[in-house]
Amino acid sequence: MRSCEPLLFKNRRAEGPVFLEGYRKNGGYQGLEKALRGMSPADVREEVKASGLRGRGGAGFPTGVKWSFFPSDDAGEKYLVCNGDEMEPGTFKDRQLLLADPHHLLEGIIISCYALGIGTAYIFLRDAYRECAGNLERAIDEAAQAGLLGDDILGSGFSCEIHVHRSAGRYICGEETALLNSLEGLRPNPRSKPPFPAIKGLFGRPTALNNIETLANIPHIVTGGAAWYKSLALTEQGAGTKLYGLAGHLETPCCVEAPIGMPLGELIRDFGGGVWKNRSFKACLPGGASTPYLTAEHLDVALDYEPLEQVGTRLGTGGVVVFDDRTCMVAATLNLLRFFARESCGWCTPCRDGLPLVCWLLERLERGEGTREDLTMLQEQLSHINGRSFCALALGAMGPVDGLLRHFAEEVEDHIRMGRCPLQD
Amino acid sequence: MATLLSEKQIAQLKRRVKETPHPREMVLDVLHAIQDANGWVSDEGVELAAIVLGLSSLQVEEIATFYDKIYRRPVGRKVIHVCDSICCWSRGSEAIMLRLQQLLAIAPGETTADGMFTLLPTCCLGACGEAPALRIGRTLYGGVEPEQLEAILDKERAEVES
Amino acid sequence: MPTLTIDNQTITVPEGTNVLEAARQLGIEVPHFCHHEALGSVGACRLCAVEFLEGPVKGIQMSCMVLAKDDMVIDTGSDGVLAYRAQVIEWLMTNHPHDCPVCDEGGECQLQDMTVAGGHGVRRYTGPKRTYQNQDLGPFIAHEMNRCIQCYRCVRTYQEYCGGKDFGVMGTRQRLYFGRFSDGPLESPFSGNLVDVCPTGVLTDKTYRYKSRIWDLQEAPSICPHCSLGCAVIPGARYQELQRRRARTNRRTNGHFICDRGRFGYGYVNHPDRPRAPLLGHRRVTWQEALAALQNHLHEFCELYGSGSISMLSSSRASLETQFLTKRWANALGSGQLCFEAHPRRDQAARVAASQAPDCSASMEDIRSCDMAVLVGADPLAEAPMLALALRQAARRGARIVVVDPRPVELPIDCERHAAAPEELPRILQGLTRPQQNAFASASEEFGGALGRALLEAKNPVLIGGSDLLGPQGCQMLLKAAEACSPTGSTCRSMLLLAGPNSFGGAMLSDDGPGFDALLEGMEQGRIKSLVCIEADPVADYPDRKRCRAALARLDLLVVFDCAATATVQEADLFFPTTALEEAAGTLVNNEGRMQAFEKVFSAGTPLLQSAAGDHPPRFFSRDIPGSHPQPAWTTLARLLGRDAELEKVRRELEKIDPRFDGLAGLTADSEGCRVVAPRQAPALVAAPASGVTASDQLHLLVTEHLYGSELLSDLSPCLQAVKSDPYVWLHPQDVARLKLVEGKPVRLCTSLGEWTLELRINGDISPGVAVVPRLRGTVVETLVPGSEPMLCRIEKA
Ligand SMILES: Cc1cc2nc3c(=O)[nH]c(=O)nc-3n(C[C@H](O)[C@H](O)[C@H](O)COP(=O)(O)O)c2cc1C
Ligand code: SF4
């Protein structure tokens, strides 16, 4: 079993969350001090860009590049919004981080605000994470008391405040522009891009938007340096570590931190305890509900952005959901699609009306009522929904359908041929 | 309408609305406050929120009906949210839901006759590592087996009654 | 200016044009639902896909969301695109009830068209459909949510464009609901636009429900007659009944929308009390008899008393052709006793408006694109509702809107309000005419000066005035102020709201002819023996009804031409039925001086539902179509003048005689119209009597227009009765306290014209010392006429 030093989870304890004292004892807020005392905002941005850090919210966009579009010098109001909606099935890493170590995120936010010249940050938290909200609010108070947050942080002249916003459900609120509408008290339909949030975001002002995990990486990049951070990955092009959620048919489902580039099979074996009940591995979602399946032939693939793209899927949120050999992939896909159809915001036709139609087709197939025509129709849905929806929700939703039709075509055919689900006795 | 929140709470919310440069931003806070105090947001609750926020009832309703964790219909003292997303499904959430229906003698979406529990399916609770998971009120239960449900319900019921 | 190729045709379009609009400029209509020229693109329906073959964007993309760029090569009908669009229709139709046979949208349904065009002929989805319960949205709009395709056009129109707050979208995913928080009438005065923007049968015209299919309707381009703005409309008629009105597009005036007064005011045409036959005294006569009687009488008067004993009155309801031939006829008879407005102050104000330089007057489009608007004594929703909508569009783009008014002027936007007392208005205008001045004599003038400076700094400012409150002097001052506030190199445009759809035309033709006061004097002195009212209702429109009635009673002959049973018609010795606007062609000149032609929609006749009287078989027979006697006033005038009733000829003649009307003869009804080319002479005005509140229990009485119930024709529309208010008076809380009155309790309004009991309403936005009473026809206060000289009143407990 490969040993690896955790960064984000370094303060994670079975006993419960670590707050300011524990966080500082273990090197906490050194990144902030280093940034404020010894680095200009541009230095910090440069370092983050050089580190190769990519967004952990699902899209994997290089954080430094995204920041380079941000008008840091714009004198007016600017915002940082931390995306803590985390509602994609199979994804539970951000919650684990906040349950263990809320200051980690705060330090990342404060440094990022410094780097981007931002004075106000919002943490957008999903409704279910009340405990996390409590942790954050306590941590915010502690940091403010300690002069790490608020006016003139550590005597540097830089000031910044952080607000926690509690949402009320709905996966679409995780989509960055829908999130902005939600924060503003509007209906959380996505906005059209351009303009991107960096130019016109919250309340029409420039807004930097990042995932919780992404921001929690920032202090380490600042303290350790870009080169060191990059070297943590196991792959050439990769950088840093990743929080992986291991769930589904595993012996020991868990959330772990491991280097970027960890081979899929190794992660499942070493941390997930292998497939449960001594069954064999049939498939998995490699990075949350919206990523196309991988199969047994992919167990060697490195969990990093490019290698996964090469096998037709994505690293997504890093939520690995494993299915054993008794799983009907049509049924699994139906479950996933029901989620997406239910969470559609209702703005655009392919998602709002297309996904329910996909569900209906999958239901027919699963019940054994499906015909060849239904299969053709399902294939049409894939090509007509992909890339045609207003935001990425529907695109993501079709990930599993894509995987199903690519890797499990025979199993789907069997449903039609046998007139029943072949995996149900 | 005023009984939905205390005079003091209303005054406090109104002050916050007045202080923020973007009053609409407060719409979920106001709805949360009304729901926390009453269990759900009634039509009168929407009207109250509209007054506090300086919006029309429709404008508040547009927001309230978007979010599934704002209840626009009466619910029991505690809402049981059973995760039906992929990880929980893969580890038996359907059996959990069936068992709960038997124990409570209600279908999903319904409230028990004594007004204690409302049973609702929900999407992923962010507890995939503890699947199958469910949430009753504010308590998360992970790794739940159907056999444990009776005890869990008893405990939750006892909590309300004490 | 990017140049791109669409379906093998190349076009260059302005920067910022999207591909859907670029294609449209080439005459290629890319199918779409959610895009709307006035509402813009939001990318929701995902129907407008096209295929990008070359250039910066590749593959199938939504044409409404992609801006045209150089080197784009686009195919709007590739196989991939067509297959995808058919899929979108299939998605949209999964839940559709397929109830086209009973749907009012049938035949003019965009969804129906797209379903056919998209080739979605076979239903593959056989699962259950979701259903909704409908709401009662009031008297205007029917609601059938099951037909909804979620294009969001209704919400965007109602909330964003029109500023309504009581209709919107609720729910998420496939369970969206477009409606109100609860059942109840829609509050926006622009709610009818929902009918036009909804591409399916969800929101339809309730007043037109189950009446006709579009192909059974007679339709033609027309103009709305219910205020002075002249919005473009398309009336539709069937079975001799005018069944509806919808908005027509005129980018210079109304844009794409109209107000509810305009849309639902059409019912006057079908009014059961409409007089449809010539009457001699109370006796029905033939046209020949009536005309012979008219000619004999007038001949006799000329012989006996001279041509000066004959007088004529037309109105702002009459078409330019009618007004012109009235003038020709008066000339032919040798009578100079002619005017075009029974209300002297309104008459003078219109003559002032018509003296405005045409290139300084603001169109509605100018207002939509202005960056600052100052309204002085103008209440858009009451006097010219679509102006409110135009101002809203300006405000949405960041324009500053300032309202200076003693009344509680309501607008569908947030704006700056200054409750100025009526006597302050002239001083504020005075200040506005001297924006550069340093010291002012009064605070009001100083305020006007500050506004003027802001106007000077604005890029596209407009100054808007209401002629009723300002009066002719105020109007003149406002025009002067606009001139003074024009920064070098650009113009501060101005707009005056006038009394009716053709006030401007009448004012142009009046030149320095007499006003109705002079005519009345003639009648009182017995000089004038006869009055011919051509589509004019002096009894209702002259501010002092008693005086007018008494003068008319002294006449030997009162002749009335009209299409409505007005108060004056009741007194007529000889009556000629005229056609309603929709039953003939003509021209109107709106308040900016825009000549707009309208076409005949259908022939006058008693609506089948009325003439058949429900009997079968009918108990009577007739050779002509029942109720078809009304004639356009101008054709009768042409007959009286002994010439051809040919519209073309009349227009050409007017254009020739009076070059200010250049362009009239070439005007078509579906054009944007054209402005009169030169102003009339500015009238010489007599200074208004200074008025001041003398006793402490006296208040200024302001009689004003009201959205519904003030304008003659729309008030005859049955469906508008439901939204008409009961008479009331508005007072400032200070006055209410001072006079010890109680809100909601009836009060007594005492004026020199009479005393009435009405409901008291309190409003903090109005100027103290003022009592505002809207004119509501058919109620106790119907004799109060807006635009009158300032009047004092007392209000006491009833
Ligand atoms: C439907 C949808 C849901 C999303 N949900 C989340 C989420 O819960 N959390 C998150 O960080 N990003 C989510 N994203 C991605 C965000 O839009 C955005 O890309 C991300 O927050 C950017 O942060 P990053 O660059 O740090 O990853 C979602 C995207 C889509 C399309
Ligand atoms: S794909 Fe369309 S309907 Fe779905 S969530 Fe995005 S915008 Fe909303």
Ligand code: FES
């Ligand atoms: S799938 Fe159930 S908690 Fe994530």
